[in-house]
Amino acid sequence: MAKSTTQNIRQIITKRFNGFFVIMLGAFGLLLFFLFKVVFVDGPTLKADASSKYLKERSIEAVRGNIYASDGSLLATSLPKYRLGMDFSVFKTSKMRDVFQKNMRPLAEHLSAFYKDRTADEYYYKLKSGFEQRKPYVLINMRLLDFQERKTVLTFPVFKLHPKNPIKTGVVFDKVNVRYAPFGQTAYRTVGYMKDKVRVGLEGAFDKELAGVPGHGIFEKMDKNMWRPLDGNKEILPQRGLDLHTTLDVDIQDIVELALMKSLDAYKGNYATAIVMETATGEIKAISNLMKNEKSPTGYSEFVNYAIEVSENDPGSVFKLPAMMAMLEESHMPLTATVTTGGKYTVYNKTMTDSHDYGTLTAQGVIEHSSNIGTIKLMQRVFGSKPSKWYDYLRNFHMLDPLDFQIKPVTGKPNFNVPAKWDALTYMWTSVGYSSNTSPLHLLSFYNAIANNGYWVQPIIVKNATKGNEVVIDYTQTQKRDSKPICSKETLDKIRIMLKGVVESGTGNNLKGTPYGIAGKTGTAQRRVNGNYIKGTYYVSFIGYFPVNNPKYTMLVAMDKPLGSSEGTYARQVTAPVFKDISDHIYARDMKIQRKLSGYLPDSLNNASLHHLIHPLDHSILYANLGFPRIEEDGRWLSFQLNKKEVKNYGLSFAPKKVANVVGMNLRDALFVLENQGLKVRAQGLGFVQSQSIPAGFPIQKNALITIQLH
The missing domain is CATH 1.20.5 (Single alpha-helices involved in coiled-coils or other helix-helix interfaces)
Structure with missing residues (x-):
């Protein structure tokens, strides 16, 4: 059992x-x-999935091309910046780990003192965590470092142990190309900028040429959005972007901006714009658009390129000149033809007024005194039975179609209705600069044709694109030029007499008396807001050229809503003086258009005492044209001193890591020097630097604020 x-x-x-x-x-x-x-x-699929998350073929950004001024000065360039990271997987041996642990605390203290954003303890625990987990990558700080700061970081504990091969110390510098404008705010909106995916100005218009061709390579994901190229993979190297060579003259640009700032300070306008064009070539030498901005070092910034956009304001009396040219061409009207004006004129129940009762005027006097009534009555006389011919003339004058300018405006086509949509008043009202909208650049190109012996030339701001010394694209080859003048020689001669008369005895007679002579036209238009004209507020402009007998420059100056008494804010008082301020300074620096003096200088000049700091690029002007003593051209600034009849020049050198002495410099040069030293600049006043809040020779503190007083 x-x-x-x-x-x-x-x-x-x-x-x-x-x-x-x-x-x-x-x-x-x-x-x-x-x-x-x-x-x-499933292995191949899983491997591919892992690779897609941690290994990826990524685009390698090409170095963006530079943008140059006409004299070779850099307007925009790309500078390398660096983010600091660490690769803790390099500490493989016990000796290397011991060295790092011994220096971890001192390294954390250096990082804290350098970045000033975290305590030494916070950096210490960040380093310790990465070290203990043997992380192949830890981002230490997001702030971008320049090359000098990168060199400083390499002197920190641990990082300085292998000066010839810092990778062995675990330091990782992620390179980022950052766009930099050496002249700061100069021509800011025209040169343009890149913000996120938005590109404006030249940066936007020529983005394809500047961007170059990106490369490709295999990258390993290190941390969130941080990727590092894998060693040994066959990468396709990027091709650097083309360099743009513009027509902009930095000296003329500086002159224009200072003059606009001064005028905006005085009249508190909404904005002001100015364009300087070289008459024979159509090259834009300066273009500026200023609005008030308290955050800007100068008090002004460029937000909108008003110079090339079709304005919301009517052009005003500067549009009388195309009307007069069309009338002279159509009727061969003599300058002595008369018309009765009076203070008011009513036609079709609409009343047009003049600022004064001019009585009887000649055709020449209509332009010189800018008579609305005289222009309208002459238009009725010439085009009353054929108003659409006025439209045909405007098309021939290039006033109706886009200019195809190299920087594309948001709105490029002037607002001018076709004759089929006209009422009985349209052709008359448009002839005096109302009921239509155009861009300042359209108007300037028309006036430039008058200065250029009647030949219209398309405005241009970029001459060519180069790769090294090779011209890849020559934009002057596609620049449009009329083969025939826009009017007869008879009409052109009459128009030129009228424009000279505006300055000699008309609405612009506060510009007469210059040694070179100015011809041009004032324009004052009531501002239109929501379709209604606001009495007593104006959009004012002056367009002209100089020297009067052999024009080299054509220029437009405009301001929106200058403040003051009604008649004190006409173009005569506001924009005409700005034109003269700019033309005087251009004439003073352009030796080729100056009159040659004979005889002896007066004692008042012979005994003059002058002292000025001169930009390195201006040296050649002194040497070539004035015969001043030459010093070695080594890129230094020049101290120019004239005492009685003796001239002394000597080069200046700025001590490294010391605040430079900018007293005597103009605003452009002072900003260039101080911002390149890493200082933040606040400017007060206009003219030349009289004093600086941080004395010359003081040690430079990165991002310190320095105030400069100009007078």
Whole structure:
């Protein structure tokens, strides 16, 4: 009985063991099946998925091309900046780990003192966490470092242990190309900028040429959005972007901006714009658009390129000149033709007024005194039975179609209805600069044709794009030029007499008396807001050219809503003086258009005492044109001193890591020097620097604010 019981127990144990063995064998088989499936069936897919997350072919950004002024000065360039990271996987040996642990605290203290954003303890625990986890990449700080700051970081504990090969210390510098404008706010909106995906100005218009061709390479994901190129992979190197060579003259640009600032300070306008064009070539030498901005070092900034956009304001009396040119061409009207004006004129229940009752005027007098009534009555006389011919003349004058300027405006086509949509007043009202909208650049190009012996030339701001010394694209080859003048010589001569008369005896007679002579036209238009004209508020402009007998420059100056008494804010008072201020300074610096003096200088000049700091690029002007003593041209600033009849020049050198002495410099040069030293500049006043809040020779503190007073 006992034996039978024992056998039954053994059988039960055996059955259970066999069952357990079968189950284990089945589980092991199932495990083998899934292992086989993962390795051989799903393996390629899983590997590809992992690679897509941690290894990826990424684009390698090309270095963006530079933008140059006409004299070779840099207007925009790309500078390398660096983010600091660490690769803790390099500490493989016990010796290297001991060295890092010993220097971890001092390194954290240096990082805290350098960045000033976290305590030494916070940096210490960040380093310790990365070290203990052997992380292949940890971003230490997001702030971008310049090259000098990068050199400073390499002197920190740990990082300085391998000066010839800092990668062995775990330091990682992620390079980022950052766009930099050496002249700061100069021509800011025209040169343009890149913000997120928005590109404006030249940066936007020539983005394809500047951007170059990106390369490709395999990158490893290190941390969130940080990627690092894998060593040994065959990468396709990027091709650097083309360099743009513009027509902009930095000296003329500086003159224009200072003059606009001064005028905006005086009249508190909404904005002001000015364009200087070289008459024969159509090259834009300066273009400026200023609005008030308290955050700007100068108090003004460029937000909108008003110079090239179709204005919301009517052009005003500067549009009378195309009207007069069309009338002279159509009727061969003599300058002595007369018309009765009076203070008001009502036609079709609409009344047009003049600022004064001029009585009877000649055709020449209509332009010189800018008579609305005289212009409208002459238009009725010439185009009353054929108003659509006025439209045909405007098309011939390039006033109706887009200019295809190299910087594309938001709105490039002037707002001018076709004759089919005209009422009985349209052709008359448009002739005096109302009921239409155009861009300042359209108007300037028309006036430039008058200065250029009647030949219209398309405005241009970029001459060519180069790769090294090779011209890849010559934009002057596609620049449009009329083969025939826009009017007859007879008409052109009459128009030129009228424009000279505006300055000699008309609305712009406060510009007469210059040694070179100015010809031009004032424009004052009531501002229109929501379709209604606001009495006493104006959009004012002056367009003209100089020297009057052999024009080299054509220029437009405009301001929106200057403040003051009604007649004190006409173009005569506001924009005409700005034109003269700019033309005087351009004439003073352009030796080729100055009159040659004969005889002896008066004692008042012979005994003059002058002292001025001169930009390195201006040296050649002194040498070539004035015969001053020459010094070695080594890129230094020049201190020019004239005492009685003796001239002394000597080069200046700025001590490294010391605040420069900018007293005597103009605003452009002072900003250039101080901002290149890493200082934030606040400017007060206009003219030349009289004092600086941080004395010259003081140690430079990065991003310190320095105030300069100009007078």
